[in-house]
Amino acid sequence: MDIITTIQDLIAESERPKKSRVQDVTQLVNTICDHANQFGLGNEALRSIIDLVREPRTLDQTNTTTLIKSLYPAQRIPSSHVSLVAAALGPAEKKPSTATQNLLLWWLALVRTAFEEWNVLERLYSILFNLLDMLTIRSNLCRLLCLITRRKHIKPWRIHRLHELSQSASNDQGLIALLKVYQNFYPDVIVPQGKSMELFKGLDKEWIARLNTIQEQNDISAGPASAFENVYGGNKRRRTEVIPRVQTRQIHENTVVLEELRTLEDFGNKYERIEYPNQIIAALDNQQLQRLVVLRDDPILNSRLNGWLTMFFDVHMQKESEEDQSDRTLDEVLDQLQIFTKHTKIVPIAFTGFLSRYVGYWDGQRHRSSILGILGYLEIKPYQEYRTQFLEGLEQAILDGTEAASVTILSLYTILIRSWTTNLLAATSRAIESGPDGTETITALISHCSALVIQLLTSGPSAIAQTGIHEHLQTIADVSLLALGSPRLKIDIPPSHHTYLIIFTSPTIYTLSSSSQLLSTYKDILEQHLSGQRKTKPALSSRSSITEFNGYMMDFCNLFWRSRAFNTADNNAKGCLLSRNITKALQQYAESIPVDRRYSLGALLSLSFHPALSAVSIQVFRNMEDKVMADNSDEEDVITKRHAGPVTQHSLAHLLSQGGLEVSWLNYRREVLDVLGAMGADGLSGLVQRSVKIS
Incomplete structure (x- = not known):
């Protein structure tokens, strides 16, 4: 009805x-x-x-x-x-x-x-x-x-x-x-x-929560009044008992108080006349006051904010030293401080001072999310200063030998690299000259992360860890790409052990594709860097980095495309950094495998044999056979023998002599790359196309 x-x-x-x-x-x-x-x-x-x-x-x-x-x-x-x-x-x-x-x-x-x-x-x-x-x-x-x-x-x-x-x-x-x-x-x-x-x-709060749900279902967003609710915003959330509400006293006749503002237009029109509230710390729980803190950038405001936080943290540290864990107010303040930091991009100096003392007591678990969320907005300072102050203690508290803990730290550092890069590019020349060397800070943090990445790669990383590693390496690639247009940044080539460990310890299609895409990105960066078409040329870590990178490219192509795994005869090829003795031992092992035919070591990581790619490769070939048979259904004996797999250049020639599908070795491999691209794993195809001629 x-x-x-x-x-x-x-x-x-x-x-x-x-x-x-x-x-x-x-x-x-x-x-x-x-x-x-x-x-x-x-x-x-x-x-x-x-x-x-x-x-x-x-x-x-x-x-x-x-x-x-x-x-x-x-x-x-x-x-x-x-x-x-x-x-x-x-x-x-x-x-x-x-x-x-x-x-x-x-x-x-x-x-x-x-x-x-x-x-x-x-x-x-x-x-x-x-x-x-x-x-x-x-x-x-x-x-x-x-x-x-x-x-x-x-x-x-x-x-x-x-x-x-x-x-x-x-x-x-x-x-x-x-x-x-x-x-x-x-x-x-x-x-x-x-x-x-x-x-x-x-x-009432339950009723308002239901009202908000119904309004959201009907695509009705919060109105101007709710967006600027100040003193009596009981419908927003349960307020903390520690953080005071916005209250303004000692008001002058021509000033405006935050409690009077109802819309963003009001805030903008009356911005110059807004009077500071009694306690600036209310900014932790009030978006208008957060806007005021950012727009005014007043040292007095920051001093009052840090003063309140310093006193609060001092009281809490006294309780920590007395092993009093009953105080829950720290959780509330840190939660709100994280929200404040997210909106304002300001980490109060009182927090870093507190953290330098707190890491000595911290179990690495309580309010971890809030602490790491705040640290993601640290301003650029010399890396060693942060490390001495609290980062070393932070790692000791969080790292417990588990993969999840290592991924947590790596994710924090990835966020910091991204944030510092953005801030460095946005900073004025005067700020850069008077401030710390942001380039060296970012480079030092990237170098420190290298050990974390190796630790994760050598422990057989899970899917979550692989994602964290690739996000980190992609961030470094993004920084290097931005370095092409800015002398403030430096191109960083990923260490060789990162690249090879990803290939051999994370054998999935999408991991290989992602790694290949990263290498393609670096190839583009180096080509632009060496082209001489830019006015600013950021220096590489060393000239040998270019030669080293060319070695990665050649090794990748030898593995997947040319069936010459661990070959060192080609120019720049490094044989995946394996010594001759190890390569020889692997070759002997490959030849000793009890199968109908002998395989060379060089082919065992190609498109047809690689654990992550072999199933796709043989299915591609069978689809090619099915298509030929379907297109020539009126003819008998179009294909009298089908390939059992894996496909090699020699097996294609032998198959053709026995009535099998006629297809060139090049076209077969090219079809495999096309199918991988259609699956969303086009990184390998892009790398091969940038490295060798495939047509």
Whole structure:
């Protein structure tokens, strides 16, 4: 049944006396609520229900309560709907019951981020404030006023009126909360002693979470009000007990406080007049203040932020030295500091100072994600300085002999290399001249990572470790590619043992393809470097790097394309760095394998024999045979003998003499490369095409 039809039926039934009703009202209400809880209500349905609950009818209070608590809007709420709800408030005889009015106020407070116009309630402020005389709805009304009050609403007569009301109703938590909001804007406002109300209760948070889910399902993003919710953003997340909220006192007449800003446009227009809040540390939990920290770049701001963090970390370190693990506030602060660092790209100096002491106590597990997330945004400093300060201790705490720990450290360093490269390219010439040598810092970190990569490769890396290794090597390749256009960076050729270990310890199609793609990238870099067509020429680590790289290329082609594995006779070929004695022993072993025919060592890692490629290669050849037979189905004995595999140049000639498929050795290999490319593993094909002539 259409939800609009159901609502119309409910309205019709509510106008009839109970004994004259045709349908069960409770069942209709439950149907509407089930739909609203699952999908939300469109504006037409929402308007109909608002009209239903705000006008005197025979609908009982239980069903009215159930309806209002299920008013989840699926769209932005028009201002006309909000005005209708506000018009339903008050002491008039034809107004809804006070229970219904309280529910409507509760609903307005929770859906205010879904309004089409974020300031619609602010325009109704006078109407709402004048209803404070109604004791029966004062609590929910005060909560709503707390959420929408801005400095422009605070008038002397309103302060006077609130004091009068608070005197007549001592210890009214709603009035105390509202007066505290007024005091946030004007510190001279006197607030009576007493406990203020909690703005959001557990049920409210659950309701808001469901509202957010429904809005997301309907592709309705958070509105301007929610994006700039400051002081009372209880619908965003559970706030920490340690980090204070944004509060600004000592306000000057011509300044603006963050609590007043509701949109990004407001922030931009009033940026120059924004007053700093009482505690800058609130920036850990407030995006506007984070923007202010970044845009102002004020040493005083940074000093206040670091001062608070230093005191907090000092207290925590005292507890660590006393082996007190009961304090959970560090987890909360580090979690928020990670978010702050992610948004601002600023790592407070207080954190690095804390970490240099903390690594001596750290078990390498608690809040690891937060600590590593923060470290990914470190500014460029001499690598040895960071290593002495905390990186060495960090490695000792995390590295426990497992592969996962090594991948974690390698991933951190990969992120740092990428971040430092970006920062170095974006820095001004003056900053580079006055700062540390960023090029040497990046090179030193790359060199340190080499040992981690070797450790992972020699331990038989898993798929996760392979991914981490390739991301690291790809990052170094990206840095070298950027070095072509910037004298601030240096081309780094991967060490030979990295390349060969990847080939022999990670024998999968996609690992080989990725490694080949990396080598192709480096070949392009070197060709551009040596072409002499650039104005700036970054120096290589040494001239021998070029010769060394050509050796990688030749060895790869000898392995996969030319069936000359471990050959050293060709120019630049290094035989995969194997000594002659080892090569000779491997050849003897290959010849001793008990098979029908003898194979040379040089062919055992070619396309036809390689463990990762042999299955694809023989299937390619069989597909070629099938195609020829299908194309010549009307002829007999087109192919009288099929290849049993593996395919070699000699076996193709022998097969042809016995009635097999006629195909050249070159065309067969080229077809294998094409199929690998179609599978998404085109790195090997690209490397071969860049290294040898295949047509």
